[in-house]
Amino acid sequence: MTSWRDACDDDTTAALEEPSRAFWHHALQADEDTLSGALLDGYLRSGSWTGRNLSGVNLSRAQAPGFSAPCADLSDATLDDADLSGADLRETNLRRTRLRGADVRGASLQDADLRRANLARADLRGADLSGADLRGALLDFADLRGATLDGADLTGASVVGARFPDDLVNLAAAERTPGATQGGTP
16 A cells, blocks of 8 residues: 555645744644634635645534645644545545544545544544545444445454445445345345
8 A cells, every 4th residue: 555645745835834933833732732713623624735744633523514625744733623624635645634523524534644543423424435445443423424435444343333335334244244245146
């Protein structure tokens, strides 16, 4: 598997400027060290964050539907209860990221690195997780109905109470039943 960074490296991402120190200073709440507020929410939705380094950032409860950050580094970030519906997070490094209770409906997460990410109670309905690396991820009580999981690696993932697409559930049941096929006919 190609690393998230190798797949995304090109001249356009290398030339992007990081957000200024002044921006981060104004966007941080002194009491919680959390990036939030109207300034940040608007900033997250404007333009593309392609290839940016946002590792370790706390964006809990951010309202950023349509957030665009393909090939970005959001490893170890906290996005609990954030609205990332329709986000473009293709080939993004989300390793060990916390997305508990996040709204990620319809998001593009193709080939994203979600190893050991916490997606407990996340709403992933209709999300595209094709080719995503979810090894060791926590998906307890996540809603994945309508999600695309073609080629996704869920090895070692915890899925207690998770809701999966019907076609995936039917296939899993067929694989557990000797002599059965996906259509249920032996």
